[in-house]
Amino acid sequence: MIEVFTWATPNGHKVHVMLEECDLPYRAIPVNIGAGDQFKPEFLAISPNNKIPAITDPHGPDGKPISLFESGAILVYLASKTGMFLPRTDRERFEVLQWLMFQMGSVGPMLGQAHHFRMYAPEKIPYAIDRYSNEARRIYSVIDKRLAQSRFLGGKDYSIADIATFPWLRSWQNQGITLSDYPHLQEWFNAIDARPAVQRGVKVLAELRKPVRDEKEREILFGKTQYERR
Structure with missing residues (x-):
């Protein structure tokens, strides 16, 4: 059984949804990032960047246990393990992977900053709020344009690119977004939101x-504790 060291965040939900979609047996092990669990030595042993999620799979590619961190890498691994949600031909596979990298390099970091400066920063800094809110709108526009041309982000079929991106867009209101301004994205969002495996995945650890x-919790999440050398 795969063990998922995780919390109810967009990056955590990516992996929860993928496991549900693939119908893989797994156990979710809470890593309470507000309490500092991510800095415990046993977690750092499998996630040296002290970020969730991370997984351990007792049945790795060579039959031996494997541990992985970084949600994008985990999605690629699970897709490779199951043969699901990542096309087999080079052309189709790279089309999916470019949108997965777009999520990892732009959607997550930029929307996370928009969310932070709009909702969590102790000081409301207009420059930062404007910068990241504008970037959020730009990113939503990129996705909307893509979905005007393609049913899913990676092409004609649902893939790990959609699984990776969807959880980050669930907080669109906190990112300063009006979803109806992006009709193709909204249609895609609603379709994915209705998938039973997605509904199960986003509930994992949500009650915690x-x-x-x-x-104290704010300092652990955003303060000097993050930057201590370990």
């Missing part, structure tokens, strides 16, 4: 995650 409650 609470809003940032105090300054």
Whole structure:
């Protein structure tokens, strides 16, 4: 059984959804990032960047256990393991992978910054809010344009590119977005939101995650604890 060290965040939900879509047996092990669980030595042993999610699979590619961190790498691994949600031909596979990299390099980092400066930053900095809100709108426009031409991000079929991107767009309101401004994206979003495996995946550990409650938790998430050398 695959063990997933995770929390109810967009990056965590990517892997939860993929496991549900592939119908793979797994156990979700909570890593409470507000309490600092991500800095424990046993977690750092499999995720040296102290970020969730990470997995261990007792039945790796050579029959031996494997551990992986970085959600994009985990999605590619699970797709390779199951033969699902990543095309087999080079042309189709690279089309999917470019949109997966777009999520990893742009969608996640930029929407995360928009969310942070709009919702969590202790000081409301107009420059930062404007910069990342504008970038969020640009990214939504890129996705909307793509989905005007293609049913799914990676092509005609649902893939790990869609699985990776969808969880980041669930907080569109906190990113300063009006979803109806992007009709092709909205149609895609609603279709994916209706998938049973997606609905199950985004519920994983959701009952454990609470809003940032105090300054100690805020410091763990956003302060000097993040930058200590380990």
